[in-house]
Amino acid sequence: MRALDISEVVEQTGLRPSTLRYYEEIGLIKSIGRQGLRRQFAPQTLMQLSLITLGKSAGFSLDEIAGMFGEDGQPDLSREDLRTRADDLDKQIHDLTVLSKALRHVANCSAPSHIECPKFQKLLRVAKRPKKR
Amino acid sequence: MRALDISEVVEQTGLRPSTLRYYEEIGLIKSIGRQGLRRQFAPQTLMQLSLITLGKSAGFSLDEIAGMFGEDGQPDLSREDLRTRADDLDKQIHDLTVLSKALRHVANCSAPSHIECPKFQKLLRVAKRPKKR
DNA sequence: ACTTGACCTCAAGTTAACTTGAATTTGTAT
DNA sequence: ATACAAATTCAAGTTAACTTGAGGTCAAGT
The missing domain is CATH 1.10.1660.10 (Multidrug-efflux Transporter Regulator; Chain: A; Domain 2)
Structure with a gap:
């Protein structure tokens, strides 16, 4: 090549x-x-x-x-690291999923203002604290 | 209050x-x-x-x-906008899911180097072009 | 021989999202 | 009345991730 x-x-x-x-x-x-x-x-x-x-x-x-690449330019992460990264991602995926669903719900919701919609309320409870990352 | x-x-x-x-x-x-x-x-x-x-x-x-808040500080997005945002998020979720799964697979994969693992190959195909956002 | 276009270097500029620090003001506790 | 902790402002600094621009090089085409 x-x-x-x-x-x-x-x-x-x-x-x-x-x-x-x-x-x-x-x-x-x-x-x-x-x-x-x-x-x-x-x-x-x-x-x-x-x-x-x-x-x-x-x-x-x-x-x-x-930090994820070795000297040769090939990915270089321990299995342990990989799992940790995957766990992080899953958490992020979870949050995004909640957000996406909430947005879709609100888009179809008939509550007079978003604030009064219970699903929206729940969304706010999910968003409590900033991440460490 | x-x-x-x-x-x-x-x-x-x-x-x-x-x-x-x-x-x-x-x-x-x-x-x-x-x-x-x-x-x-x-x-x-x-x-x-x-x-x-x-x-x-x-x-x-x-x-x-x-841009998502109105003058009153309350969320202010058209239903159309909300769906568009949700669609964006879903795409992002999808990509992250692929990545997470790939990481987990690689963590358990017995291929001598990650590059030789077919799942890993597939992952690379998913990551083609940067987003517009 | 000369122009062109694609590359190069290196320093400086840019944007987003904050943080830091110095000098000042104020509400509460002694 | 005084001290102190907790606010305040405002300008300047910081970090990440690039981009821009000026000035230079080089191989290829005319």
């Missing part, structure tokens, strides 16, 4: 060149060498970027994400 | 005083008056803050959240 120009990576990931350079600068990804001035990326990097994007959408910081 | 001191709001929400002042500064919440120098908050504001916290955890920006 041949190395990829930055433009190809941009093409395939939808990220901007400046973002890729930034990611490299902070050590999140690595380029495999240069062709003249130009960075060359390993095809591997594409999957890494997929994971990074996914991780971000799950609310992880770049720093946290960086 | 009597008005609340900032310290009581802090107590009940877990937010910091500086955060509350900041929220007021950007018009996200309002204080109902002053006792000397001191802001007084309506009890109503507590529920508003619950919603703000919940909204944040769902990935909304303070700006977006501000």
Whole structure:
């Protein structure tokens, strides 16, 4: 498999060149060498970027994400860690589900104001304290 | 119902005083008056803050959240909007679910490296492009 | 030979969401 | 009356995650 120009990576990931350079600068990804001035990326990097994007959408910081990769750029988490991450996600999923359902309910609810709707009340009880993360 | 001191709001929400002042500064919440120098908050504001916290955890920006309240501080979204928000959330929930399941699978997977695990491969296919939001 | 376009570097700028600190005021307790 | 803790304001600082811009390089096409 041949190395990829930055433009190809941009093409395939939808990220901007400046973002890729930034990611490299902070050590999140690595380029495999240069062709003249130009960075060359390993095809591997594409999957890494997929994971990074996914991780971000799950609310992880770049720093946290960086910690999930080993020196080789391959995901490197203990089974323990993986389960902890999954547990976190499940909690987040649960909260979002409550919110989504509440929104849908309110959309169909006939109570004169949202505040008076009991489901809405319940929603507020779920949202008690900010997370640790 | 009597008005609340900032310290009581802090107590009940877990937010910091500086955060509350900041929220007021950007018009996200309002204080109902002053006792000397001191802001007084309506009890109503507590529920508003619950919603703000919940909204944040769902990935909304303070700006977006501000747009969800009317002048009176009560939630103010058309049924249409509510459904759109719910749809967004459901999509996000779906992605997070995929991620969580994949993590759990990988935690139990016996493939020598995660990359070789087919479920993991599938996960990468899900994570294609960044969101518009 | 020359222009072009895609890349490069490096410093500085940007936005969101707060936090911090210094200087001041005020309500309550002694 | 005085001290003190708890507020206040306002400007400036902070962090994450990028973006922008100026100025430079290089391979390829005309």
